[in-house]
Structures are given as structure tokens and as C-alpha cells.
Amino acid sequence: MWWTDGVVYQVYPRSFADASGDGVGDLAGLTAHLEHIAGLGADAIWLTPFQRSPQADHGYDVSDYTDVDPLFGDLAAFDALVTRAHDLGLRVIADIVPNHCSDQHPLFQAALAGDPSARARFHFASAPFASAPADGTPNSQHSDSRLPDSQPPNNWPSVFGGPAWTRTPDGSWYLHLYAPEQPDWNWRDPRTAPYFDDVIRFWLDRGVDGLRIDVAHGLFKAPGLPSLPPGAEPEPGRLRGNPHACDQPETIEIYRRWRRITEGYDPPRALIGEVNLAPHRAARYVGDDRLHQAFAFEFLVAPWEVTAWRDTADRLLSRRPVTWVVENHDVVRTATRYGNPARARAALLTILALPGAAYLYQGQEYSLPEADVPAEARQDPAWRRSGFSRDGCRVPLPWTDGFSPPGSAPPWLPVPPGWSRHLDSPTLPLTRTAVSLRRRLHRQGLLSAGDPMTLNVDYDDRLLAERPNLTMAVAMGTDPVPLPAGDLLLASGPLTPDGLLPPDTAAWLAPAAR
Structure with a gap:
């Protein structure tokens, strides 16, 4: 199938192209520039979240999973995007965020109002956990009006920094492994899985060719939500450092469930997981009855050093299929991370030569560097909580005709002076040539993902x-x-x-x- 060795172009919609003039990229702007992506030779585009959201984490806090946020357009604009992409031979991959939602989601609002049925769909607790109930349900005392101690229910940290618990006005606590505006769903509640069955069917029925699953190794939490042992300090920015909060055995069963759904479409649709685990753990999520792919993240942290690259590629190739990536919307761009644009070009050519699928991030075809966004202009919620910012890789693209129409509002992140000079980068023709050559060799039967x-x-x-x-x-x-x-x-x-x-x-x- 196309996803086994395809080249996928990742789009961060708010920074791709602005058609409305409000300074934020949108679906119409993306549709108008699809020929650029098709001209690179890409097989598909992956859109980070465009669903309705208060944008506390730029779309990864979803308040309505089956609608388009007005910031980006509407469902008609999405349908037009899919139609135009398909006309150009591009598949469309939509992002789904099943680990958490927005605190503005109607079900969470009902939970905040004290509805016990709604609270059971999230992780609420009214006091620190003294012991883990046998059924894995946190110690919830929704009818108890007394104020509990100010200590959070357990010692889990948020990936974005600070505790993973926020106290509500009634004295109870709720779990959020990311920002406080992103409460975690309780996947042990029997209503959660059917709810998301309907969500994925909604987008598959609208013509998307695949789904990228955010925090795919999350979902289920350890029964009883036990505290981490003394001295355990998860690495900031990585959920995998907390084994109680991710990679639970029940999680893979959800992807078996979703695989059965995708296999019911003709042609079948792809499931791609953001499984940020060690390779031997991530490999468990991929197979004939579960996810089609899981991102190979190790190159995102590998230094520019020959043995590190050899060992990383060896480890990943031993657990195929592999989905290669060296840039995305969460990490410093390669031209900066590796030290110069020449290394960024070499890295791009390297991942395109390896057996499997390759994902390119918008702007990678220009070897865009990390932008130095002034502290006062940064919008990443992680910056406010931990001092780590991803804004530098999310600065709007420097199109020749401008990111926005003339006379528009300023872009949502400041664009560095002279940003358009990167349009003359030799990386653009290199990308076109490399992807075209790769595709030709595959079509001639000279390359295969199983090589x-x-x-x-x-x-x-x-x-x-x-x-x-x-x-x-x-x-x-x-x-x-x-x-x-x-x-x-x-x-x-x-x-x-x-x-x-x-x-x-x-x-x-x-x-x-x-």
C-alpha cells in the first residue's frame, strides 16, 4: 500500500498559508498551495489538528472532534481541500487526539459542573490516593463536600512542566498529562471507545486516507493511578518517562478495534501512531491487526555523529516497518539542530534513501532554520510552564506572494527579517529531484520497503x-x-x-x- 514507502508532507495549518487575512494559516490557504506539495512529489499530506478548539495548545485541545475550527474555515473548506488534494494525486491524513480533549469540551464542562456521569469519563479525584482500588478507579468522592488536602492525588508531572493535576473550585482534582486546558479522557470508562469509533468514522467518511494518532501510546493509565517511586523524575517533554501514564497493555486493543474499522473501507485507510517509546516498545503497536505505522523518533534526538546514525538506523530497521522523520512541529529544525543547512540537506537525502516511509515537515524543503522568537511573542503553552518553546519551528512559511494577502493582520508568530531569502535554498530542487528519483526507482521495482x-x-x-x-x-x-x-x-x-x-x-x- 502507498503508506509503506510513501513520502508524506506534514502541514502545520496555522503556519502554512493564510487566505483570510487574519494572520493565521487556514484550509483555504493550504488548498491554494497544494500544487507546491504535489510538485515536490509527495504522496500524501498530514494536517495537524484543525478541529474546533480554543487553541490553548494550538489545536491539540479539541472541543468538538467532528467540526472545523472557524480559525481554519469550515467543513466545506475541508471537503474542498480533500477534493483538490485527490485531484492532484495527494492523499490526506487527518490528526486525531484521543488521549485528551479541551477543558471547553461539553462533556468536561458537565464534569466541572459536578455531573458524576460526566466526571467518570475523565480522571477526577477528591483527595490524594491512599490506595489503589481493585477495579482501577481513582478514589473519587463526588458527593463529599469537604475540601481535601491541597496535595495532588499523585506525584505525576505534566509533560509541559509542573504537576499533572489541577484543582477545581469544588476542591476536587482532574488529571491532565499536558496543559491544564487538556484533561485526559478515562479510557477505562466503557463509553470512551465507542465515542472515538464515531469520531474516526466521521473523518474517514469525509474522504481522508489515513489518521495520525496523537500520543498513541497514552490513552489508558495504570489502574489506581499509583505515584511514581521516590526519586523517579521523568525526562521533561516525554510522556514515556512515566510508565504509569502510558504504554498500558489495553492501549493496543484500541488499535485492533480501529484497524477493523479502517479495513472496512475500500481502499483501506492507514493508521499512523505517534508512539514515542523506545523502538522495541513502539514496535508492539504495529502489525497486521493494529497500527500500520509508528513514527521512528530516534533520529530526532540523534546527534550529527556517524556511529550514532548507524546504530540508530540499525535498531529501527530491525523492527520494520519504519517511518523515518528528522523534523516535525515539536523539535528544533535540522538546519539549526545539526549545525548548518548542508547537514540538513544530507539528513533529508539520508532518510529518503532508507527503506520505508518518510515524513517531511513544511519548510524542510527550504532547510529553514529555527527562528529566534522573542520571549514576549512566544505562544507555546510549554513555554509558560517549563521554559521550553516549540515556536521557533512553527514560524509561518515565507511564500513568494506572502504568507497572507496584502494588508492583512500581522502573522500569529513574528516572521524574522529577510525570512524569504530561504526560498532560494538549493534544498528545494534537491528535494524535488530526490523524491522524484525515489518514486521512479520504486515504480521500476528497484526499491522496496522490504529491501x-x-x-x-x-x-x-x-x-x-x-x-x-x-x-x-x-x-x-x-x-x-x-x-x-x-x-x-x-x-x-x-x-x-x-x-x-x-x-x-x-x-x-x-x-x-x-
């Missing part, structure tokens, strides 16, 4: 990746290195005058003609 691959390090700092019909070399040190045997197909930068591969450069080669 065997060997990875080696030689010349001290040359990464060599070999498939039956493609060899990829990356110079990751300070000196030029020889090209391996074969006919040069493409390089991320010019070779040296004597034909060596310069530092921070990748190359693709075909087997030498016999």
Missing part, C-alpha cells in the same frame, strides 16, 4: 548504507571521503574537484553498470 540493508562506518566518518539497487554514503566528519563504487545518481552538494564526497554531504549511487 535488506547493511550499514557500516568506514574511513572513520563515512556512513555507508547499501540496498540491492541503491547505495547511500554520508560524509559526517571533517574531511572529504571517497565515494563508494557505483554510478552517482544524486548528491546533496557538489563533490570536491577530485571527486570526493565533502563533509556534511550525502550521495546516492546505483550499482556500477556491468
Whole structure:
């Protein structure tokens, strides 16, 4: 199927293109620029959340799962987007956020008002947990009017910093593994799974070709919500550091349920999970009866160092299928993270050469750097709670005709002076050429997502990746290195005058003609 080796272009709608003139990107703006994405050779687009939301976490706090937020348009605009994308040969992947919702969601508002039935759909507690009930239900005393101690029910931290519990005016507490505006659903309540069955069917019925599942390793929490042991301090920004709050065995059963739903469509639709776990744990979520794919996140944290890249790729390839990614809306852009645009181009060419699917983030085709957003202009909720900001990779794109129409409101994040100079980046033609060549080799049967691959390090700092019909070399040190045997197909930068591969450069080669 297309998702096994497709190239998917991630769109962050509020920063892609603004058609309405309010300074925020929207679905109409995206529709008007779909030809750019199709021109890159992408097989699909993935849209981060555009559903109705108060935007406390820029769409990842959903108040209505089956509507479009007016900030981005309406359902008619979404339908027009899907139609135009399909006309251009692009599939559409929509984002679903099942771990948490908005505190403005009607069911959570009912819970805040004290409705016991609604409270059971979230994680409410009226006092610190003294013990874990056998059925896994937190110690909830909704009818008790006394004010509990001010201590949170357990010691879980929020991924965004601070405690994972917020106290309500009646003295009770609710769980939010992210911002306080994002209460977690209680997936042990029997009404949660059917509710989301209807949500995913709604978007599949509107023509989406796949669903990307946010915090796919979340959902179920450990029965009784036990505290972490003394001294346990999860790494900031990673849910996986709290084993009680994610990766529970019941979670995979939900994806078996959803897989049965997607298999009922013709053609079947893809399920792609944000499973930010160690590779051997993430691999459990993917299979013939569960998710089709889970993102391979290790390259997002791997340094620009040859053995780190070899070992990372080896680990991931041992647990196929692999979905390769080096940029997204949550991490520092590669041109900055790796040190320069040349390395960003080499990294792009590298992931496109590896067996499996590849995800590109908007602006990666220009090697956009991380923007330095002034502290007073930052809007990431994580910044307010932990001092960590993702705004620098979310600055609006510098289109030649402007992000917004003339005379529009200022963009929602400030655009650095001279931002449009990046449109002349050599990464754009490289991306078009690489994706086109990759697609041609796949269509000719010369590449497959199941290809065997060997990875080696030689010349001290040359990464060599070999498939039956493609060899990829990356110079990751300070000196030029020889090209391996074969006919040069493409390089991320010019070779040296004597034909060596310069530092921070990748190359693709075909087997030498016999």
C-alpha cells in the first residue's frame, strides 16, 4: 500500500498559508498551495489538528472532534481541500487526539459542573490516593463536600512542566498529562471507545486516507493511578518517562478495534501512531491487526555523529516497518539542530534513501532554520510552564506572494527579517529531484520497503548504507571521503574537484553498470 514507502508532507495549518487575512494559516490557504506539495512529489499530506478548539495548545485541545475550527474555515473548506488534494494525486491524513480533549469540551464542562456521569469519563479525584482500588478507579468522592488536602492525588508531572493535576473550585482534582486546558479522557470508562469509533468514522467518511494518532501510546493509565517511586523524575517533554501514564497493555486493543474499522473501507485507510517509546516498545503497536505505522523518533534526538546514525538506523530497521522523520512541529529544525543547512540537506537525502516511509515537515524543503522568537511573542503553552518553546519551528512559511494577502493582520508568530531569502535554498530542487528519483526507482521495482540493508562506518566518518539497487554514503566528519563504487545518481552538494564526497554531504549511487 502507498503508506509503506510513501513520502508524506506534514502541514502545520496555522503556519502554512493564510487566505483570510487574519494572520493565521487556514484550509483555504493550504488548498491554494497544494500544487507546491504535489510538485515536490509527495504522496500524501498530514494536517495537524484543525478541529474546533480554543487553541490553548494550538489545536491539540479539541472541543468538538467532528467540526472545523472557524480559525481554519469550515467543513466545506475541508471537503474542498480533500477534493483538490485527490485531484492532484495527494492523499490526506487527518490528526486525531484521543488521549485528551479541551477543558471547553461539553462533556468536561458537565464534569466541572459536578455531573458524576460526566466526571467518570475523565480522571477526577477528591483527595490524594491512599490506595489503589481493585477495579482501577481513582478514589473519587463526588458527593463529599469537604475540601481535601491541597496535595495532588499523585506525584505525576505534566509533560509541559509542573504537576499533572489541577484543582477545581469544588476542591476536587482532574488529571491532565499536558496543559491544564487538556484533561485526559478515562479510557477505562466503557463509553470512551465507542465515542472515538464515531469520531474516526466521521473523518474517514469525509474522504481522508489515513489518521495520525496523537500520543498513541497514552490513552489508558495504570489502574489506581499509583505515584511514581521516590526519586523517579521523568525526562521533561516525554510522556514515556512515566510508565504509569502510558504504554498500558489495553492501549493496543484500541488499535485492533480501529484497524477493523479502517479495513472496512475500500481502499483501506492507514493508521499512523505517534508512539514515542523506545523502538522495541513502539514496535508492539504495529502489525497486521493494529497500527500500520509508528513514527521512528530516534533520529530526532540523534546527534550529527556517524556511529550514532548507524546504530540508530540499525535498531529501527530491525523492527520494520519504519517511518523515518528528522523534523516535525515539536523539535528544533535540522538546519539549526545539526549545525548548518548542508547537514540538513544530507539528513533529508539520508532518510529518503532508507527503506520505508518518510515524513517531511513544511519548510524542510527550504532547510529553514529555527527562528529566534522573542520571549514576549512566544505562544507555546510549554513555554509558560517549563521554559521550553516549540515556536521557533512553527514560524509561518515565507511564500513568494506572502504568507497572507496584502494588508492583512500581522502573522500569529513574528516572521524574522529577510525570512524569504530561504526560498532560494538549493534544498528545494534537491528535494524535488530526490523524491522524484525515489518514486521512479520504486515504480521500476528497484526499491522496496522490504529491501535488506547493511550499514557500516568506514574511513572513520563515512556512513555507508547499501540496498540491492541503491547505495547511500554520508560524509559526517571533517574531511572529504571517497565515494563508494557505483554510478552517482544524486548528491546533496557538489563533490570536491577530485571527486570526493565533502563533509556534511550525502550521495546516492546505483550499482556500477556491468
